[in-house]
Amino acid sequence: MNDTFLRACRGQKTEYTPVWLMRQAGRYLPEYQKVREKVDFLTLCKTPSLAAEVTIQPVDILKTDVAILFSDILIPVEAMGMKLEFSESKGPILYDPIRNDISVSRLRSIKPEEDVPFVMETIKILVGKLQVPLIGFSGAPFTLATYMIEGGSSKNFIATKRMMYQTPQLYAQLMEKITAVVIAYLQAQIDAGAHAVQIFDSWAGVLSPLDFERYALPYVKQLIASLRGDVPVIYFAFNAGSMLGLVKQSGAQVVGLDWRITLVDALGALGSDVAVQGNLDPCILFGTKELIKERVAGILKGASGAKGHIFNLGHGILPETPVENAIALVDAVHELSSR
């Protein structure tokens, strides 16, 4: 197996910088769209043979150094008892959002092997087929809580913050339930064979540093400390570039970075004992191949002081991205970093 990615996570020497792209299995790939013509998004997540197929596609097409399980962060939330739907226009919808103690008490804990068996089945298929490591993943407790409290995506997260500020005990109760579920969910992915796991805290950046420290970080810390097995943990707190000192306290071996911060500044805040992942603006893939190469070179240079570096975008690849530019990006990372 090509273990470049795992070695970079651990801060070990690699021949070149490993690369993958968040949402690399996705709508920008015609091969993915062909699978999606047959099934809706949730069915795809829940059908191991198909989920494995789309997981492998970008590894074959782009030659990335790692695969990431095709799934959705709300899969365990549905398993906790909330009704989930995906709307083309509004994104995810969770019915009966969590606003009071009755709705919190109704939430179920989960046994991943029984409640979301398709996830572990997909992982087992992939581990047998892939020549690169497989990343399992989950939403971070805070990010999952926002969807559950808001009932889907949100602009200002008023309901979430209202619960945090007005009924902190209820909020803590909810977060404890979610954290226990995420621990079980990620542990099951690790036990099924995932070589690393990534925790997506997509909405961490809507919090002030004080609120992040009080209402999000403790649960991520607990989650990471609870995971057993020798697998690297990547913590990606989106839009949290101005509070990386706190992000580091999560205990993750690898910190994901969005594109709003230079790697040099990020390393200054993080220090030299964690590896970093990132951080090209996904929109650079709408530029020319020369621009892509120039920006890759800049990021590689910025990362030269890091303990380990996994090249990635600073956010998910956009559906409108030309595939040839995604290929050019992976090629550029491999070529420029192996010199």
Next chain:
Amino acid sequence: MNDTFLRACRGQKTEYTPVWLMRQAGRYLPEYQKVREKVDFLTLCKTPSLAAEVTIQPVDILKTDVAILFSDILIPVEAMGMKLEFSESKGPILYDPIRNDISVSRLRSIKPEEDVPFVMETIKILVGKLQVPLIGFSGAPFTLATYMIEGGSSKNFIATKRMMYQTPQLYAQLMEKITAVVIAYLQAQIDAGAHAVQIFDSWAGVLSPLDFERYALPYVKQLIASLRGDVPVIYFAFNAGSMLGLVKQSGAQVVGLDWRITLVDALGALGSDVAVQGNLDPCILFGTKELIKERVAGILKGASGAKGHIFNLGHGILPETPVENAIALVDAVHELSSR
């Protein structure tokens, strides 16, 4: 006149910390809604007597130390020749977005006194009535460009970045036109009597530091350097907390901060030769009055090392905000900072 705000901008001693709230003239106030029942949003912006009335409301109701002109950042864009509409659901819509050299060449330069006379008339009314200073404002060139290129609000700013990356000369041409307009527009506001101006770079945070430095900052610098008159300039680059070193290079006397960064960290990046404005999360106003007081105290403490500090939210006040909590905020700032 209560000149506490102006003295804080200039880093002079004040008896207490001056405070105002971004969007303080807005939908959370029943008095504002009453005016809006009679006219639509754009008509309100363009009717000096009414615009002046809603500008004064929060000064009377909340006892803020400064007023900000009631207007919209797209007013000068409309004057440049783009058709503007406000949709309740989608926000601003600009028809025929700018995508090529023909549409750039069609954009008009403006003479503010002729093209948007209502703005200067509103300012003149206000300067005659207010007992506090008046802030004029404009969108920053980059932020205005995003609306013009995207045709309104955007999620990923693909069209804007595509123009930046694929046709940088066209982008530069557009930015030069916009910058000239903003210079004329702000200068006219200053000449009409505005005591300070704020430049809103609401979308600066979608850029990487490299792109901010290349595609946004030079135009802000040029704008600030071009303004004549002894008025403080506040530059508020939203979501740019991880590139404050660049933000400072704008030359603004006051740097606006959102809530994603602690004041201590912000001052570390900015140094001690600029004043700062901010930076309470607007959602704190959905908490209890005790929480508001606690957070105000924390921000005042964090700002103690600043050259000057104007208390503000880290973003516009939300329409759902209870008025009594906005009043409690202003009271808390005055009370706690005058001890």
